[in-house]
Amino acid sequence: MTLNELKIGQTAYIETVGGEGALRQHLLDMGMIPGAELTLIQFAPMGDPMEVRIHGYELTLRIAEAKEITIVEQEQATAGGHLQFDEDNTTFLHPGLGEGGHFHDESPDANVKPLPANQQLTFALAGNQNCGKTTLFNQLTGANQHVGNFPGVTVEHKYGTIKGYPKAQVIDLPGIYSLSPYTSEEIVSRRYILDEHPTAIINIVDATNIERNLYLTLQLMELGIPMVVALNMMDELEANEGTIRINQMEALLGVPVVPISAMKNEGVDELIEHALHIARFQERPQRQDFCHPDDHGGAVHRCLHAIMHLTEDHCQQANMPIRFAACKLVEGDHMVADALGLTQNEKETIEHIIVQMEQERGLDRQAAIADMRFQFIEAVTQRTVVKPQESREHIRSRRIDRILTGRWTALPSFIIIIGLVFYLTFSAFGVWLQDLFQAGIDWFTEISDQALTRWDIAPAVHSLIIDGIYNGVGTVLVFLPLIVCLFFFLSMLEDTGYMARIAFVTDKILRRLGLSGRSIVPLLIGFGCSVPSVMASRTLPSERDRRMTILLTPFMSCTAKIPIYAFFSAAFFPQHAGLVMASLYFIGIAVCILVSLCLKRTIFRGEPVPFVMELPNYRMPLAKNVMRLLWDKAKDFLQRAFTVIFLASIIVWFMQTFDFHLQMVEEAHDSILAQLAGFVAPIFEPLGLGDWRIVTALVSGFMAKETVVSTLGSLFGGADLTLIFTPVVVYALLVFCLLYTPCVAAIATIRRELGSRWALFVVAMQCVIAWLCAYLVILVL
């Protein structure tokens, strides 16, 4: 029987995990090992993917992957039994690892070699996705990093200094499930830990989901780097009547274990003290060996130790932790094998050892290593963890999910929620705030104008201030409330945990377009801004999916284009502004779908990667986080308004006011700007957009989309646009603005992620598509 045949609510045990390569390794790392108990929670509304509960957390996977996993309904007794510790339950006194005072032995026998007091310490903050790393990072450093409730919010390293300890730097690594190179984030994190040699590791562990989190802990311990375990969300665990025997866990793991609540800032000071202590005194994990001679006849134990002896010299030369290298060699990690530079003879010997182990253990190599780790984890948790009742958060999540991911209610809920977000932003709340803002800016412009007249300022300078800077920056500034509103709602979707459900619900649709459900997150963030959306694509485990998603995100209409839509809608379609806005968003989505279908059949042939993702519990976002996010967005927007738009406004004013002889022009069409734009204008003639002012505005939009409006504001002054353009031409212009090249910041980010050729391809592709679509508008309307 395979996993896809399981009925909803039914429980079974994994017999074998099929498939191959990195995906299979990832499934094993996520706890899908032979013998593991799992329960089928539900299927997505369209029958695929499915959600299962394993090791106390929810995981999604597609039917195609489920077909590779065979299950049995009864737990099978395995020869050799489960690993047990010898120690008596009652003998665990406080081990005092990572502590000073009488716990710290500085006698010559202890061979302690502390680092100099003034040495810079670097801490790598490592942990699973969505376990609270960024929250802890913010508490440790006082930084304002965005915290989400979606696996993979952190997509690159973030550095900060621990508050009160200027010599202690902490690096927030992307969340990872293991040190196997499955996603690019895992490769980035692993490379950082192995190559940059942090002084110590702070491993953050979600106490409410401890089995899966400890899997990474064991791999980090194998590296032999000083480490402290921060047991996060202890408050949530204890609120649900669970607990963890800290002393026992510390003794069994051989590393300091500190219970904390990063969100409530509880236990963080103690964690810092432990971290500084182990880093300064270089106190390495006391246990790096998780195999046991009694575990299933000791096959894995003998195999690992044989390889460790065999590769000892290579590990020393390559400066690679020996235990880590042995495990990775057994798992078949080519990156490690290449780095060690083994001879052919050694490779063959290792292969023989592994084959022997597989025969004795009755499991293949990857499953045997994963099983060895989970056996150890099970033995530790049996002794130390008092399992909580089903948490209130989980009960609440299940109830909400009955509607939001229910078979008949999921898609309507998705449409209603997204519709509500856009309605509140563009029709209700956001517009009300925008009107307030507009009134304030108008008032400020008026009194500035009066003041300049009173001070008898020269007309050219007066024009520079009012027509250039105020008009340019002011026209854009007025859209601040709309942009902050949209970002606020998008972040609410992410922070509550709904974004992960959207990925689950829409996976099947997106797969038809050649994408994975996980791509929905970068695409939705694209409605906010293309820069973070391109960066969010790093969470995608396949290069094919990542590239395709990056090429498609600029079709999502970003908030910077809102000023353009709002500006023209107010002038030309005052009665139907909402409808025009909505139609533009839909055109963006429709073109994105068409382009993805073309890409799927041409450049990106093949299947999207499997959909293996954790579904987090729903959480209420903290008001502090929300306020911080709003402030960040407002600050970022103001920064743009007063840098790039301020500069562009002055440049545009200068070029429209002077000619090539630097003489002030009487007529605008004699200006530098008009003459330069005249070269490009013929291209836009068929679209009815041959006016040099429109062309200039579109070119300036390459700097930042908001500058299209500021430039138009400067060039047209107070002219009545309805007398110059027809509604059809304006709609074609809006469609062109929607689809043409992303701004320079987005292009730079795409270049950083994919290289110059892809960045140029995006610019060219989007300009051509935008022109064709705008032309289609002219033809059809």
Add this chain to the structure above:
Amino acid sequence: MNIQSILLLSLVVIAFAVVGYRYVRRQRRNPGCGSCNCDCDHCHS
């Protein structure tokens, strides 16, 4: 052009030069920096 116009113009020119210099320098160091939701250390320090 009177003195107050010259002063005001100087102020705008200086602001333009400073903002432009800082913008170009920042973009060279970290492309995309200063854009909406940019996550670089520079923006969040």
